[in-house]
Amino acid sequence: MPSKTIIEPFRIKSVEPIRWTTREQREGLLRAAHYNLFLLQADDVLIDLLTDSGTGAMSTHQWAAVMEGDESYAGSRSFDHFKSSVQDIFGYTHVIPTHQGRAAERILFRVMCKQGDVVPNNTHFDTTRANVESVGAEAIDVLLPEGGQPETRLPFKGNMDVAALEELIARVGREHIPLVMLTVTNNSGGGQPVSMENARAVSEVCHKHGIPLYFDACRFAENAYFIKLREPGYADKTPKQIAQEMFALGDGCTMSAKKDGMANIGGFLCTNDDILARQEKDLLILTEGYPTYGGLAGRDLEAVAVGLQESLQEDYLRYRIASTAYLGDHIAEHGVPIVQPPGGHAIYLDAKAFLPHIPVEQFPGVALAAELYLEGGIRSVEIGSLMFGEAAKMELVRLAIPRRVYTQSHIDYVVEIILKVWERRSLIKGLRLTYEAPFLRHFTAHLEPVA
Ligand code: F0G
Numbered sequence: 339m340p341s342k343t344i345i346e347p348f349r350i351k352s353v354e355p356i357r358w359t360t361r362e363q364r365e366g367l368l369r370a371a372h373y374n375l376f377l378l379q380a381d382d383v384l385i386d387l388l389t390d391s392g393t394g395a396m397s398t399h400q401w402a403a404v405m406e407g408d409e410s411y412a413g414s415r416s417f418d419h420f421k422s423s424v425q426d427i428f429g430y431t432h433v434i435p436t437h438q439g440r441a442a443e444r445i446l447f448r449v450m451c452k453q454g455d456v457v458p459n460n461t462h463f464d465t466t467r468a469n470v471e472s473v474g475a476e477a478i479d480v481l482l483p484e485g486g487q488p489e490t491r492l493p494f495k496g497n498m499d500v501a502a503l504e505e506l507i508a509r510v511g512r513e514h515i516p517l518v519m520l521t522v523t524n525n526s527g528g529g530q531p532v533s534m535e536n537a538r539a540v541s542e543v544c545h546k547h548g549i550p551l552y553f554d555a556c557r558f559a560e561n562a563y564f565i566k567l568r569e570p571g572y573a574d575k576t577p578k579q580i581a582q583e584m585f586a587l588g589d590g591c592t593m594s595a596k597k598d599g600m601a602n603i604g605g606f607l608c609t610n611d612d613i614l615a616r617q618e619k620d621l622l623i624l625t626e627g628y629p630t631y632g633g634l635a636g637r638d639l640e641a642v643a644v645g646l647q648e649s650l651q652e653d654y655l656r657y658r659i660a661s662t663a664y665l666g667d668h669i670a671e672h673g674v675p676i677v678q679p680p681g682g683h684a685i686y687l688d689a690k691a692f693l694p695h696i697p698v699e700q701f702p703g704v705a706l707a708a709e710l711y712l713e714g715g716i717r718s719v720e721i722g723s724l725m726f727g728e729a730a731k732m733e734l735v736r737l738a739i740p741r742r743v744y745t746q747s748h749i750d751y752v753v754e755i756i757l758k759v760w761e762r763r764s765l766i767k768g769l770r771l772t773y774e775a776p777f778l779r780h781f782t783a784h785l786e787p788v789a
Pocket residue numbers: 388389390391438439440441463465466521525554556594595596605
């Protein structure tokens with residue numbers, strides 16, 4: 339049995355200073371950034387929880403592999419390392435490297451979908467949805483209803499609603515559904531996992547109708563560890579065995595190696611279909627690069643090859659899941675409303691419940707994120723009405739934890755700052771928009787406090 343105290347399973351060899359600012363400085367910086375944390379300089383942020391994507395720390399093994407990168411244009415040895423590491427875990431016939439996840443999505447949907455098609459997913463991530471829509475298809479979320487209720491505690495709140503999937507297939511017709519996707523873990527729904535039982539049920543429905551099943555695999559290792567912890571029959575399996583079993587239920591996947599690939603850049607697209615793979619590689623050559631590098635350097639392929647295997651190490655995953663839960667549990671025990679239970683890569687504050695006096699039109703999530711920066715130099719991101727407009731189902735603030743970057747004392751500091759803001763929550767004011775772009779407005783929006 340491991341000890342009760344779950345420590346960081348690494349020691350630190352190279353450090354990167356972070357910079358303090360005063361509250362007065364942050365007031366000016368926040369005004370200059372129009373209360374939109376995307377518009378801050380990263381150097382003015384003390385603890386950056388904007389995203390867990392591409393922000394992780396690489397291991398000594400990864401840096402050593404970087405030096406082994408073979409930068410040959412075609413037939414690079416690094417591609418062989420990459421391909422065999424991916425196939426070891428994912429098991430698919432064709433491995434197509436891409437510069438990040440959304441490039442894999444673009445190629446997949448361009449090849450598989452046409453105008454009028456429908457793509458079901460437990461929850462589409464925003465780039466996934468945008469790439470489905472950009473080819474004229476419709477992206478439909480088929481999440482278990484409880485997945486949209488912040489306070490409901492379920493072990494697998496990322497599960498797809500299998501009955502709703504069956505109904506959707508019956509309603510629109512199998513010929514309009516070129517593929518079904520399952521996102522593990524469900525990022526937009528709170529980093530919640532999908533159970534093996536659910537993946538199996540979805541796979542059975544898909545294959546009964548002859549529809550291919552693809553995984554959006556960004557956080558597959560965290561999902562595998564939740565299965566080990568929570569699903570009967572998996573306690574004695576390794577995370578790798580669990581991941582292999584899950585991917586065997588599907589026909590392919592998209593992956594952003596910036597998450598559970600433990601790399602700062604990279605991704606891939608996999609399929610078992612020879613004909614699709616040929617079309618996908620043709621498209622890859624057109625816009626990403628030759629199929630043995632796909633827009634990455636040989637050294638990036640090496641970093642991902644090693645990182646994928648490291649993400650499945652049990653001591654790492656035990657620490658990863660425990661440290662995210664540590665943040666969530668320590669604020670929840672003081673009454674701070676969060677999406678329950680804590681997810682794999684992030685804690686999501688429920689801004690609507692945190693700031694009930696601020697109406698949705700005044701962006702409670704953006705106001706709360708601004709306040710966390712003001713109080714302690716912490717950067718988070720709103721996932722609510724500024725991001726999704728009227729389509730927003732919840733008003734959340736995501737605190738995403740970069741992999742292997744912050745220690746427990748950093749997280750203790752984050753807890754302290756959130757609790758300070760919680761104490762004076764009734765004094766926090768809403769915000770109004772002063773500028774918005776025609777699409778994806780959250781990246782560039784300007785806001786100001788309401789009087
Ligand atoms: N799918 C999911 C579930 C994601 O979370 C992301 C990225 C992507 C696809 C796209 O991958 O960024 O490599 O192109 N999520 C990041 C985030 C950006 O902050 O959650 P990408």
